[in-house]
Amino acid sequence: MKTRKLGSELVVSSIGLGCMGMSGMYGGTDEQEAIATIHKAIELNVRGGAAFLDTADAYGVGHNEELVGRAIRGKREQVVIATKFGLASTSKDGKAMPVNGKPEYVHACCEASLRRLGIDTIDLYYQHRVDPNVSIEDTVGAMAELVKEGKVRYIGLSEASAKTLYRASKVHPITALQSEYSLWSRDVETEILPACKELGIGFVPWSPLGRGFLTGQIQKFEDLASDDWRRNSPRFQKENFQHNLNLVTEVKKIAVEKSCTPAQLALAWLLAQDENIVPIPGTKRISYLLENVGAESVQLSNEDLTRIDNIVPKGAFLGERYPAALMQMVNL
Numbered sequence: 001m002k003t004r005k006l007g008s009e010l011v012v013s014s015i016g017l018g019c020m021g022m023s024g025m026y027g028g029t030d031e032q033e034a035i036a037t038i039h040k041a042i043e044l045n046v047r048g049g050a051a052f053l054d055t056a057d058a059y060g061v062g063h064n065e066e067l068v069g070r071a072i073r074g075k076r077e078q079v080v081i082a083t084k085f086g087l088a089s090t091s092k093d094g095k096a097m098p099v100n101g102k103p104e105y106v107h108a109c110c111e112a113s114l115r116r117l118g119i120d121t122i123d124l125y126y127q128h129r130v131d132p133n134v135s136i137e138d139t140v141g142a143m144a145e146l147v148k149e150g151k152v153r154y155i156g157l158s159e160a161s162a163k164t165l166y167r168a169s170k171v172h173p174i175t176a177l178q179s180e181y182s183l184w185s186r187d188v189e190t191e192i193l194p195a196c197k198e199l200g201i202g203f204v205p206w207s208p209l210g211r212g213f214l215t216g217q218i219q220k221f222e223d224l225a226s227d228d229w230r231r232n233s234p235r236f237q238k239e240n241f242q243h244n245l246n247l248v249t250e251v252k253k254i255a256v257e258k259s260c261t262p263a264q265l266a267l268a269w270l271l272a273q274d275e276n277i278v279p280i281p282g283t284k285r286i287s288y289l290l291e292n293v294g295a296e297s298v299q300l301s302n303e304d305l306t307r308i309d310n311i312v313p314k315g316a317f318l319g320e321r322y323p324a325a326l327m328q329m330v331n332l
Contacts, residue, residue, distance in 0.1 A: 001045050002296055004278050006202030007175035010124065010154050012080045015267065015293050016052030017041045018206060018282030019068055023060030024227075031067065034284045038071035042078045044293060050077075054178075054206075054280045056084035056128055057113050058097075065116035076119060082176075082204075083117065084158060085109035086128035099329065101131030103142035110146050126156040126178055130332040136160075136168050144172035156204070159330040162195035169199050176202040178280075179330070183251065183266050184210030184235070184244070185321050186314040192331070197274070208270050208279035209263050210317075211235075213244060216252050216262040234319035243318045250311045260298045263288075267295035269308055 002014040022034035038053065045051040053072070055064045065083060072079050085106060088098045106127075113122060125146065127139055146152040154175035157168060168174050177196055181188050182205060196203050209215055211230050218224070221231070221241055230236050235244055248262065255265040263281070270279045281292045300308075320327055 001293055004202075004275060006124070006204070006276065006278060007154065007173065008200060010080070010175050010202070012050065012052035012278055013041075013045050014271065014278060014296060016054055016082075016204070016278055016280035017289065018280040019053060019055045019064055020059045021282045022067055022284045023064040029284055033286070034067060035071040037284060037286050037289050038068065039075075040286045040289055042072075042075055044289075045078065050080045052080045052082065052278065052280070054082045054204075054282075055117075056087070056126075057109055057116070058084070058087040058128060062112070062116055065113055069116055069118040073118060080123045081117060081119065082124035082126065082156070082178075083113050083122055084126040084128035084178075085113065086126075086131065086158075097129075097326075097329070099129045099131045101127060101134035101136075101139035103138055103145075106139060106142035107146070110151055114151065121150060122152045124154045124156055124176060125152040126158045126176075127160075128158050129329050130157065130160050130164055132332055136164050137171050140168045140171040140174075147172070158206075159332070160192075161331045162191040164332060165192070165195050165199060165201065169201070174199065174201050176204050176278075178204040178206055180207050180321060181205035181270065181277075181279075182208045182210045182214060183269060183308070183312050184214055184317045187331075189314060193274070196276075202276045202278065203274070205270055205277065205279045206282075208281050209266055214248060214251065214262055214266040216248055219245070232323050233321070234323065235317060235321065237319065240317075240319035247312050247316055251308070254304070254308060254311070258298060258300075258304070260294070261291055263291055264295040264298050265300075265308075267292060268298035268300050269305070271295065272300050272305060 003011050004014045041051040055068045143155040156176040158178040252262045255262045283289050
């Protein structure tokens with residue numbers, strides 16, 4: 001695989017691996033297959049650099065970090081580990097989640113993540129969500145202390161506003177911002193991506209495949225497992241679903257012309273937006289991992305990009321990207 005740079009120094013694989021789904025957020029899991037998928041990601045990066053693995057303490061309430069820790073045992077030098085703190089848990093019912101950015105909590109979470117991952121240093125440590133009740137200067141100040149202590153190499157934020165990025169960057173260099181970004185969710189293009197460009201902050205799009213919708217494999221609401229958290233997403237519900245499905249059908253036509261899958265087209269589109277963008281499509285299966293990394297070979301011309309933009313311009317997909325309570329937690 002090829003590599004890209006986040007911030008001024010951190011070199012990672014150009015397409016990372018989001019590990020959240022390995023801990024049950026999208027229905028049932030197979031731990032053996034999940035670990036095999038991580039191992040395959042490492043294998044694909046043997047020549048190019050370190051595999052970029054993304055996890056968080058909230059995924060499976062610690063389970064995901066433990067799983068990743070088992071998978072990378074004996075392979076530490078072959079991976080770049082990104083994890084997060086700040087959420088007590090993830091939400092499958094659309095309700096708001098408790099956020100904590102207090103300095104003492106930052107230190108406690110880091111120690112716990114290091115133990116679960118079985119490593120001495122976290123390569124990239126994100127604040128999962130901005131705490132509106134704690135100044136970003138205090139939170140980032142605590143994260144900067146972790147860097148000085150050698151427990152963290154680089155720090156990042158997730159779902160932060162441009163205003164927060166400017167404030168945080170005055171305390172300590174921010175290497176990466178992780179937020180939702182894809183053909184299906186483009187709100188970051190207005191202020192956030194320009195701020196990242198100005199500040200030299202790399203951008204890591206989570207859910208680059210629109211929570212799987214852009215793959216074209218979800219054809220009806222009933223395709224989602226009964227315990228799949230996407231059932232609470234407005235974009236998967238009622239008339240929004242059919243409208244959004246029609247748009248994906250048009251995207252699929254371009255993918256056929258380019259001899260690639262819809263998922264590969266969506267990832268190639270992201271890679272073409274800026275050289276400092278590193279998407280982290282999540283999967284728990286080797287077959288999908290191989291499909292995703294195949295996006296590196298998809299070449300999109302300016303004409304292709306214009307055509308895609310005309311078919312699915314910003315705001316084309318209907319429905320908020322989160323239920324109302326969770327939308328209050330983003331871009332703070």
